[in-house]
Amino acid sequence: MSPRTKSSTPGAPTIVDVARAAGVSKGLVSLAVNDRPGVSDATRARVREAAEQLGWRPNLQARTLSTQTTYALGLVLRRDARIVAADPFYPAFMAGIESVLSTQGRVLVLSVVGDAEAEERAYRSLAADRRVDGVFLNDLRHGDDRVALLAELGMPGVLIGRLDHPGGLPAVVLDDRPGVVAAVHHLADLGHRELAYVAGDPALQHARTRRRAFEEAVAARGLTPTAVVDTDFTMAGGATATAALLEGRLRPTAVLYANDPMAVAGLGALQRAGVRVPDEVSVVGFDGTELAHHTWPALTTVRSDPEQWGAAAARTLLALTSTGSAPDVELAPAELVTARSTGPAPALRQAQGT
Amino acid sequence: MSPRTKSSTPGAPTIVDVARAAGVSKGLVSLAVNDRPGVSDATRARVREAAEQLGWRPNLQARTLSTQTTYALGLVLRRDARIVAADPFYPAFMAGIESVLSTQGRVLVLSVVGDAEAEERAYRSLAADRRVDGVFLNDLRHGDDRVALLAELGMPGVLIGRLDHPGGLPAVVLDDRPGVVAAVHHLADLGHRELAYVAGDPALQHARTRRRAFEEAVAARGLTPTAVVDTDFTMAGGATATAALLEGRLRPTAVLYANDPMAVAGLGALQRAGVRVPDEVSVVGFDGTELAHHTWPALTTVRSDPEQWGAAAARTLLALTSTGSAPDVELAPAELVTARSTGPAPALRQAQGT
DNA sequence: CTGAAAGCGCTTACAG
DNA sequence: CTGAAAGCGCTTACAG
Known part of the structure; x- marks a missing residue:
């Protein structure tokens, strides 16, 4: 390496280059560009211009070292x-x-x-x-x-x-809750009485919140959840939970899932088992992802942003x-977006009741 | 703020604290911990121990400023x-x-x-x-x-x-190519003669590569692609392209998609149009995502890692x-993973030929 | 309103 | 093998 005379290097300009060009000390350059008090308007303008001319950007690492902030x-x-x-x-x-x-x-x-x-x-x-x-x-x-x-x-x-x-x-x-509540009312209005919920990981706060919103909304309609299953929020978890629901004593006519990936996997699991959606079972997702629009049937879901x-x-x-x-x-708040995966409760089930 | 006597602060220890504790200069501490030559084993050990005792970690910002690397x-x-x-x-x-x-x-x-x-x-x-x-x-x-x-x-x-x-x-x-080639052979072996490809964004190198691999593999089997459609790799693009294929003069019996999201959307679009998969049309995705396992039917896809x-x-x-x-x-290289979305070419189509 | 200096916490030639 | 010093490029009291 050649001996480098300070600030005469071909590299990026530093604050001393700007100071020299503006004819001030480097401390003053710092004050000027950082809009601190104690600099006359004229000087500030001169410094700014010099900085602009040289294309100087303050070195972030150096600034970080003295200010203790990393941006x-x-x-x-x-x-x-x-x-x-x-x-x-x-x-x-x-x-x-x-x-x-x-x-x-x-x-x-x-x-x-x-x-x-x-x-x-x-x-x-x-x-x-x-x-x-x-x-x-x-x-x-x-x-x-x-x-x-x-x-x-x-x-x-x-x-x-x-x-x-x-x-x-x-x-x-x-x-999240208004969306979940709206989904429950939507299904209840369609005549569903057997609602199941596939919840997320119970360790997660939002999974608990959504689950509770479901339970309260169901109760508010004078119903009891057919089943509530905790999962880990994965597609595999959604598929497994859905299979379990199908084997349960009482089969739900509608299943709400705590996120769209699980709802998609649940939809797949239902179809794999020969269950028609929404004729036999309605499905509701959560998140309002693009994915929900493109399944068949498209998912009714709860959109957050x-x-x-x-x-x-x-x-x-x-x-x-x-x-x-x-x-x-x-x-x-999250809001319900209805699509083809939800429909009237099957007449058969309505007749047989609980 | 109280006047801070250098390195006697309650904050994190610095290199000078270590130097003092080890009874050497701070330059030597630097050499010792960075495994540079010029330090006796005994001294190195002493410095190391002092650093350990104090729980010293070199300050990244300071190091960055002198070494010009940010880690x-x-x-x-x-x-x-x-x-x-x-x-x-x-x-x-x-x-x-x-x-x-x-x-x-x-x-x-x-x-x-x-x-x-x-x-x-x-x-x-x-x-x-x-x-x-x-x-x-x-x-x-x-x-x-x-x-x-x-x-x-x-x-x-x-x-x-x-x-x-x-x-x-x-x-x-x-x-990517071996997987695409394998997919084409898989379909051709199943009797498909009308293969269409839903490609990704043609500005992207890998979209072009996959498309070309498809075209060459089809040609290698003595066939001509029924259609090739460029998209933007989105689910919406996959759905639109699929709808276009269904309206084409010649309907493909198998469609390959340049990624799984498009394949899922394509699957949805086919089902929406009343087309049975794989009975009437086989579908192949690309990427081997978890999503592919959970649709119905599960997607044959090409797995990369x-x-x-x-x-x-x-x-x-x-x-x-x-x-x-x-x-x-x-x-x-990417490899083919077969599932339920691909099956024998429909006899009807085979009979009517091109 | 401005300058000269010290400091942030490291690394790295340069002498001994 | 080791120490003392300069330097990385900023910011910020402290004097004037």
Whole structure:
């Protein structure tokens, strides 16, 4: 390497190049471009122009070292590769996050981990290496210990969904319940009396919320659930649960699933068993994914908006990291979208009753 | 803030704390922990022990500032949110990348962008801000200008797939063709003579490769494709293309799709039109996603391994960034997995011939 | 309103 | 084999 005279290198210009060009000290350049007080308008303009001319961008690493902020946000996904692949929620959610980060010069750091220990390690090393200024707390679990973990690490975080012990963290919430309730009423109005629910992983807060909404809505119609089956949110789980429902003492005339992938798998399982949908059994999904439009019959489903959710979460986390606090955000609730997979309860079943 | 005496703060320990504890200079600590020559074994051990005792981890930002490496890799996804959500390839691919990065203290920086300009901006700012040490070049396009862009930016990159003008970049390749060829033979062996292909976005290299493999395999069996339709790889595109095939002069007895989401949508479109699968029309997907197992009938598909692909790509990019070069990698080729969506050609059609 | 200096926490020639 | 110093490129009190 040749001896490099400071700032005369062919590489990217630095703050001292700008200072020299503007005829000021580099400290002043920093104040000027960061809109801090203590710089005359004339000087500020001169500095700005010099920076522009030289095409200078402040070096992010250097800035990070002195300000202790990284201009990056973190998302940790805990689930095995196959499940990640099948669930359309996260890609859309991440696209929503990106839609706001990209306009702010911020960046998303992603970790995909397989189990609980790896998840904790991931949060710890994001913190230890100061990789990110804050994290999204997604897939909230009942009694989630990540709230305490973040507190220990001194890391800002935003809750994606509602938590029973929020621990002072702001939450960005999309209420699932109205959609579930609407689905139950839709089916009850169609004459169904035997409704079954294929729930998600009971460790997950939103799985419990949806399940409870189902149970309460059914009760509100004076009915009792024919069956409720917990699963792991996977297609395989949805198929297995559906098979179990078909073997049950009382066969449901309608099945609601806690997400679209399970509903699709359930639809397949019903058809495989020779059950006609919706003639014999109606099917309802959850998430309103593109997939739901393209099955046959198309799925009645409950539409949330993962992209909006991601965008709102990113805005909230950004506010939190810069001001130290942020208000909760309540998004438009999930709503029912009806399609061909639901229809009148079969007359036969209606006649035979319970 | 209280006046902070250097390194006596309650915060994380720094290299000078370790140096003091070990009774050496901080430069020596650096040499010792980074396994550089010029440190006696005894001293190295002493330094190591001190570091361990204090629980010291070198500050990543500081290290980045002096070494000019960020220990992060970048992936830019260009596609709108809905398509990202429906395509199971990327989540699995990213999980594969993570499986190697997480063991190396590396991290994945993700950008999701909507169009070509945003994509270029994304690569440029990853480079300008030195966010990453290298990037994955995915969704390779015919005459892809990102190869030139990376050269301009001086940014290492790895090709995900084969490119006609690799530009000196290492490639990690999974050959799609054997799977497509096997699918064609499978159908031809079942007596099909009227094969149609629903291709992906013709701007994408792998869409072209798969399409060509189909055409060549059909020709090899002495047949002519009944139809070949280009799409955009979306479910909507698959449904539309399928509807068009049904209205064509000659109806195919088998349709191959360039990915599973399109095949699922195609299956739905066929069933919606009252066409029985596989009795009247056989259907073949591509990707071997979980989705394919759960439709009814389950899809015959061509299985690739996105997770392996991601892991191999990460290893290659890591090698490239650290040594300056890396060999191409050829993964196990895609292979056919048969299921219920393919069956013998309908006798009726066989009789009436072309 | 402005300059000169110290500091963020590392790495890396350069002397001994 | 080891120490003292300069440097990475910023930001931020502290004096004037």
